[in-house]
Amino acid sequence: MHLALPVVLAALLFSIGVYGVLARRNAVLVLMAIELMLNAVNINLVAFDVWLRDTLHAGQSLTLFVIALAAAEVGIGLAIVLQVYRLRATVAIDDLDQLAEPSPEERR
Amino acid sequence: MTTLGWLVLGLPFAAAVVGFLLPQTATRSAQVLTVSATGVATVLSIIVATGAPVAGKPGVTLAPFGTLTVHAGLRLDGLATIVAVAVCVVALLVQFYSIAYLAGDDAYPRYAAQVSLFTAAMLDVVLAADLIQLLVGWEVMGICSYLLIGHYRDLPEARPAAVKAFLVTRVGDVGFLLGVLVLGVGIGSFDIGTVIAHAGSMPSGTLVTACLLLLLGVAGKSAQFPLHTWLPDAMAGPTPISALIHAATMVAAGIYVVARLYPVFRLHTVALAVLGVVAAITMLLGALAALGQDDLKRVLAWSTVSQIAYMSGALAVGAPVAATFHLLTHAAFKALLFLAAGCVLNATGEVLMSSMGGLRRRLPITFWTMTCGLAALVGLPPTSGFFSKDAVLGGAWEAARGHGGGPAWVGWLVGVAGLLTVGLTAAYATRLWLRTFFGPAHEPAAAHETGHAHGPGHVHGPWVVREPCWIMTVPLIVLAVPTVLLGFAGLRSSWLPARLDAPGVAVHPTLGIALVSLALSAGGIAWVVLAWRRAPGTDPVPALPVLTRAFYLDDVQDAVIVRPYRLLARIVSAADAGLVDGAVEGSGAGAGMLSRRLSRLQTGNVQFYATGVLAAAVLLAVAAVLL
Amino acid sequence: MTAQDVVFGLLGVIALGSALLVVTTRNVVRAALWLVVTFGAVAGCYLVLTAELVAWVQVLIYIGAIVVLLLFGVMLTRAPIGPTDQVDSGNRRVAVLVGLATAAMLVTLVLQAFHSTYVTLDQPGTASLLGAAVFRSWVLPLEVLSVLLLTALVGAITLTRPTVGTAGSR
Numbered sequence: 048m049h050l051a052l053p054v055v056l057a058a059l060l061f062s063i064g065v066y067g068v069l070a071r072r073n074a075v076l077v078l079m080a081i082e083l084m085l086n087a088v089n090i091n092l093v094a095f096d097v098w099l100r101d102t103l104h105a106g107q108s109l110t111l112f113v114i115a116l117a118a119a120e121v122g123i124g125l126a127i128v129l130q131v132y133r134l135r136a137t138v139a140i141d142d143l144d145q146l147a148e149p150s151p152e153e154r155r
Numbered sequence: 156m157t158t159l160g161w162l163v164l165g166l167p168f169a170a171a172v173v174g175f176l177l178p179q180t181a182t183r184s185a186q187v188l189t190v191s192a193t194g195v196a197t198v199l200s201i202i203v204a205t206g207a208p209v210a211g212k213p214g215v216t217l218a219p220f221g222t223l224t225v226h227a228g229l230r231l232d233g234l235a236t237i238v239a240v241a242v243c244v245v246a247l248l249v250q251f252y253s254i255a256y257l258a259g260d261d262a263y264p265r266y267a268a269q270v271s272l273f274t275a276a277m278l279d280v281v282l283a284a285d286l287i288q289l290l291v292g293w294e295v296m297g298i299c300s301y302l303l304i305g306h307y308r309d310l311p312e313a314r315p316a317a318v319k320a321f322l323v324t325r326v327g328d329v330g331f332l333l334g335v336l337v338l339g340v341g342i343g344s345f346d347i348g349t350v351i352a353h354a355g356s357m358p359s360g361t362l363v364t365a366c367l368l369l370l371l372g373v374a375g376k377s378a379q380f381p382l383h384t385w386l387p388d389a390m391a392g393p394t395p396i397s398a399l400i401h402a403a404t405m406v407a408a409g410i411y412v413v414a415r416l417y418p419v420f421r422l423h424t425v426a427l428a429v430l431g432v433v434a435a436i437t438m439l440l441g442a443l444a445a446l447g448q449d450d451l452k453r454v455l456a457w458s459t460v461s462q463i464a465y466m467s468g469a470l471a472v473g474a475p476v477a478a479t480f481h482l483l484t485h486a487a488f489k490a491l492l493f494l495a496a497g498c499v500l501n502a503t504g505e506v507l508m509s510s511m512g513g514l515r516r517r518l519p520i521t522f523w524t525m526t527c528g529l530a531a532l533v534g535l536p537p538t539s540g541f542f543s544k545d546a547v548l549g550g551a552w553e554a555a556r557g558h559g560g561g562p563a564w565v566g567w568l569v570g571v572a573g574l575l576t577v578g579l580t581a582a583y584a585t586r587l588w589l590r591t592f593f594g595p596a597h598e599p600a601a602a603h604e605t606g607h608a609h610g611p612g613h614v615h616g617p618w619v620v621r622e623p624c625w626i627m628t629v630p631l632i633v634l635a636v637p638t639v640l641l642g643f644a645g646l647r648s649s650w651l652p653a654r655l656d657a658p659g660v661a662v663h664p665t666l667g668i669a670l671v672s673l674a675l676s677a678g679g680i681a682w683v684v685l686a687w688r689r690a691p692g693t694d695p696v697p698a699l700p701v702l703t704r705a706f707y708l709d710d711v712q713d714a715v716i717v718r719p720y721r722l723l724a725r726i727v728s729a730a731d732a733g734l735v736d737g738a739v740e741g742s743g744a745g746a747g748m749l750s751r752r753l754s755r756l757q758t759g760n761v762q763f764y765a766t767g768v769l770a771a772a773v774l775l776a777v778a779a780v781l782l
Numbered sequence: 783m784t785a786q787d788v789v790f791g792l793l794g795v796i797a798l799g800s801a802l803l804v805v806t807t808r809n810v811v812r813a814a815l816w817l818v819v820t821f822g823a824v825a826g827c828y829l830v831l832t833a834e835l836v837a838w839v840q841v842l843i844y845i846g847a848i849v850v851l852l853l854f855g856v857m858l859t860r861a862p863i864g865p866t867d868q869v870d871s872g873n874r875r876v877a878v879l880v881g882l883a884t885a886a887m888l889v890t891l892v893l894q895a896f897h898s899t900y901v902t903l904d905q906p907g908t909a910s911l912l913g914a915a916v917f918r919s920w921v922l923p924l925e926v927l928s929v930l931l932l933t934a935l936v937g938a939i940t941l942t943r944p945t946v947g948t949a950g951s952r
């Protein structure tokens with residue numbers, strides 16, 4: 048099998064995930080895009096493991112770990128999103144800018 | 156001998172240092188200190204003058220500048236020691252006189268210390284063996300002159316006069332400094348003996364430039380045209396200062412330097428020709444201006460300008476002995492005239508001659524001594540002025556006939572100008588004599604307090620015009636002696652001329668010149684006396700504004716130099732505030748503005764930050780691959 | 783062009799297509815559902831690459847747990863059900879640029895590196911094989927991972943607790 052196929056798939060999937068992170072307004076949608084990026088990484092890991100065939104099976108083992116980590120990360124991420132929703136009644140990224148540098152009027 | 160020489164220099168300097176440290180109430184200590192220091196210095200200078208001349212090998216090395224070294228040493232030849240004696244004597248008499256003149260002044264110790272410092276500086280100029288050492292004394296004299304002219308803090312014209320004196324002489328001093336440097340660097344040494352010996356080895360262009368630059372300094376310090384404008388205004392200072400600095404010593408320093416370096420000036424006649432032209436102009440200018448003044452001290456100031464021009468004229472025509480002789484006699488009679496004027500001011504409380512008159516009965520000692528001084532100024536025999544002025548005119552005549560050092564036309568110019576000035580000098584001296592001492596007496600304005608400005612030694616109460624105390628009249632008598640008798644010292648070539656390193660040149664009058672100049676003097680005197688007879692008590696000379704304002708040269712100087720400089724100063728200060736300060740403040744403002752612009756990057760939006768990070772990462776990756 | 787290449791290519795196309803729909807659809811719930819399709823296609827890709835255990839774990843955890851979690855999140859934050867216009871932020875144009883740039887860079891890099899590399903799919907990544915590897919060589923990271931999961935659990939509970947410390951809220 049041509050190795051370029053899975054690796055290119057991973058690259059494109061990653062880029063789509065990048066677009067999603069930067070373009071989506073809802074925080075949950077951003078989390079979804081992050082999952083896409085993680086999947087791309089996984090495909091890469093598996094493809095290289097199949098290519099290199101090392102004794103430790105590092106690629107596929109690490110893929111399992113990444114999947115578990117992704118699950119933990121989504122859990123925490125959603126917990127944060129829920130807390131933000133409770134406090135601000137919105138999860139739109141555009142509206143969450145309290146850490147901005149205050150403008151001169153606001154400074155006074 | 157060298158040790159005594161150093162003491163002559165060092166004692167007034169030490170007295171100055173101690174005097175500056177004294178509290179302002181210690182008047183008596185200051186008087187004792189300065190008079191005694193100057194007195195001892197006078198005695199020592201006489202001893203040094205009568206001793207053998209010391210050629211002045213380079214003394215202590217002060218500052219090695221690579222190939223050039225600055226030494227500090229003493230050159231005790233005849234010229235230096237005689238002039239040093241004159242300086243010390245006049246300084247001593249002035250210090251003594253000041254005890255009474257400035258009695259009641261609340262800054263006496265400072266004044267006495269400054270006078271002492273000035274004396275030390277003048278002695279340094281006279282006795283120096285090294286040009287840089289001379290320059291140090293030259294500059295210190297300038298500072299002391301500034302401080303002393305501005306002594307009367309409450310007098311409104313004192314401070315501007317001091318600044319004017321300082322600035323005008325400063326213009327000359329720049330030239331003087333450059334001249335000294337050109338000479339020293341060109342010859343490779345600043346030692347005066349070496350400079351004189353090796354001046355011939357310098358290229359003529361450089362040498363002439365150096366001489367002309369030195370003459371600029373001479374013109375400034377000795378108040379010759381065009382840098383003469385400061386001297387009449389400097390009369391705002393106390394009268395003893397006018398006697399010391401602006402008659403006898405500092406203004407003669409320029410003449411002394413030219414006499415000192417005379418072999419250098421002699422090598423190319425261009426500089427001396429320029430000096431001759433300047434001298435001729437200044438002679439006439441000073442005499443004419445003196446005719447138009449009402450202020451007693453101003454007449455004497457313009458007279459000084461004119462008489463110094465005689466000395467520089469003598470130098471220009473190749474008669475340095477005559478110049479030095481006239482320097483000595485002028486020191487005596489001009490100091491006498493100023494101190495006598497101080498007595499008159501003190502006695503009457505008036506400065507303007509139009510407020511004086513008929514003082515000869517009330518101030519007998521002043522009258523008789525001032526008469527001797529004026530006679531010497533005019534050049535009447537047998538006073539010393541007759542001999543020295545005749546020597547100057549004789550030197551000019553010799554040069555005009557081709558026997559002198561320089562071109563003949565210089566001799567003609569100086570000679571003709573000198574003779575005309577003789578007549579004018581006689582006129583203004585007579586005018587001064589008549590207006591002050593003869594005619595109806597004007598009541599001194601006891602109603603208005605002229606206060607301290609002109610003679611604080613008076614007694615409070617109804618104003619009585621009477622002779623000042625003995626402290627002020629004894630110096631007059633002392634100075635009257637050389638005024639009358641000094642001329643005879645030149646008759647034998649083994650007396651004064653030998654002392655001035657010119658053995659074999661006797662200074663005796665030439666018959667022809669003497670007759671012509673006496674005739675001109677008589678003419679001037681007669682004119683004024685006749686005018687006085689017609690209208691006693693008023694000004695015999697019509698008061699022409701062009702004379703009173705001294706040909707408006709002050710106004711010319713103001714328009715041509717002072718105003719443009721003030722404008723330039725305003726521009727520079729505006730540029731400093733706008734550009735330099737503006738740049739500094741602008742950088743602060745710029746930093747603030749930049750930070751405000753940059754702080755807009757902190758939008759608080761997570762996606763914005765993430766975009767930045769990812770875009771930069773992509774760019775870096777591409778750059779890493781491409782580069 | 784072997785059969786595996788073809789199958790892999792088709793599955794890849796499905797994955798990419800549904801991923802695009804995830805990031806562009808205007809319906810939040812539909813995005814989650816398209817995400818399911820993407821995960822499924824990726825699982826298929828793993829199978830083609832003979833990584834069997836990974837494929838099943840992908841289905842189990844990604845589709846089974848993570849998507850469910852995301853749907854819960856959608857529900858609890860009252861995201862609008864049905865199509866809505868408010869789904870893209872103002873960053874969209876720059877995001878397109880960055881995405882395209884990333885894609886271009888990565889694809890170029892990858893194609894230049896691996897345009898002539900071929901792999902042989904002979905040894906399947908079975909559960910026994912991978913399990914042996916994990917529990918022998920990777921046992922420490924495995925234990926750490928389990929602690930991490932515990933931490934995540936505790937953290938999520940702590941974060942979503944009601945306000946702390948005031949009376950009567952315990």
